[in-house]
Amino acid sequence: MLIFTVLFLVLIFIVYKWILIVPMRDVHVIERLGKFKSVLSPGFHFLIPFIDRVAYRHDTREQVLDVPPQSCISKDNTQLEVDGLVYLKVMDGKEASYGIENYRMAAVNLAQTTMRSEIGKLTLSETFSERDKLNDSIVREIDKASAPWGIKVLRYELKNITPSRHVIHTLEKQMEAERRKRAEITLANAEKAAMINLSEGERQEAINISEGQKQKRINEAKGTAQEISIVANAQAQGLAMVGEALTHSGAQAAMDMQLKQQFINEFGKVIAIADVAIVPSELAKIDGFFTGMEQVSSTIAAQQVNGGKA
Numbered sequence: 001m002l003i004f005t006v007l008f009l010v011l012i013f014i015v016y017k018w019i020l021i022v023p024m025r026d027v028h029v030i031e032r033l034g035k036f037k038s039v040l041s042p043g044f045h046f047l048i049p050f051i052d053r054v055a056y057r058h059d060t061r062e063q064v065l066d067v068p069p070q071s072c073i074s075k076d077n078t079q080l081e082v083d084g085l086v087y088l089k090v091m092d093g094k095e096a097s098y099g100i101e102n103y104r105m106a107a108v109n110l111a112q113t114t115m116r117s118e119i120g121k122l123t124l125s126e127t128f129s130e131r132d133k134l135n136d137s138i139v140r141e142i143d144k145a146s147a148p149w150g151i152k153v154l155r156y157e158l159k160n161i162t163p164s165r166h167v168i169h170t171l172e173k174q175m176e177a178e179r180r181k182r183a184e185i186t187l188a189n190a191e192k193a194a195m196i197n198l199s200e201g202e203r204q205e206a207i208n209i210s211e212g213q214k215q216k217r218i219n220e221a222k223g224t225a226q227e228i229s230i231v232a233n234a235q236a237q238g239l240a241m242v243g244e245a246l247t248h249s250g251a252q253a254a255m256d257m258q259l260k261q262q263f264i265n266e267f268g269k270v271i272a273i274a275d276v277a278i279v280p281s282e283l284a285k286i287d288g289f290f291t292g293m294e295q296v297s298s299t300i301a302a303q304q305v306n307g308g309k310a
Contacts, residue, residue, distance in 0.1 A: 095150025
């Protein structure tokens with residue numbers, strides 16, 4: 001029984017060494033007598049006991065490596081503390097096993113040196129505004145250097161960019177000055193807009209006043225022209241009526257009487273307001289004056305009658 005038990009255990013050990021099951025997420029590197037033989041993909045495999053052995057096991061899933069914070073100097077000589085994350089994946093199990101001793105540590109150190117180099121090409125403001133560009137540059141440089149290691153760097157992400165306390169204090173002052181500048185610009189623009197609106201209002205007011213004065217003068221001119229026209233028409237109608245009245249019998253005597261009466265009234269007004277007594281030099285000729293006036297009236301009447309017949 002003892003011999004049978006020992007043989008059974010040896011058989012189980014040999015079967016254990018003979019059969020290999022590779023999980024879905026891994027690849028195994030097999031060495032035969034210390035020399036690389038093959039890379040086994042996930043599945044069921046057979047090994048030669050005591051001759052073949054699993055030398056390395058690699059996880060083929062995407063891996064995330066934390067890059068510790070480190071001090072960097074930007075292009076404008078600003079000290080920054082930067083950390084990040086590296087995302088990589090094993091693509092070739094053989095190269096990952098024999099191309100480098102520890103690809104994880106190598107990838108982290110390479111990310112740190114590349115990050116320092118890339119940040120040294122940018123100013124402080126560019127490191128904040130161009131994070132995507134900086135990430136792409138770091139990935140490109142790391143992937144180029146890590147190609148012989150059998151890994152693929154998928155992406156790099158900057159986690160934190162922390163300036164020194166002095167730089168933070170300076171940036172706070174700069175932001176405060178920038179806010180004050182924007183406030184002054186806004187106030188100046190508001191004052192400018194107010195002055196423009198005021199001048200536009202004064203201009204419109206002056207235009208309205210001038211238009212009103214222009215319309216007033218036009219209306220006054222139209223009123224004066226209409227008044228002159230009405231007066232002229234009235235005088236013309238009056239003269240026509242007088243001329244027509246003189247053609248009737250007895251109209252001449254009435255006309256003479258009217259002229260004499262008007263002369264007496266006007267003469268009385270002159271005497272009333274004059275400082276010097278006015279006496280006609282030839283009172284005897286007054287009757288001749290009125291006779292002359294009668295002749296003038298007769299002539300005017302005769303001309304109007306002849307004109308009407310014509």
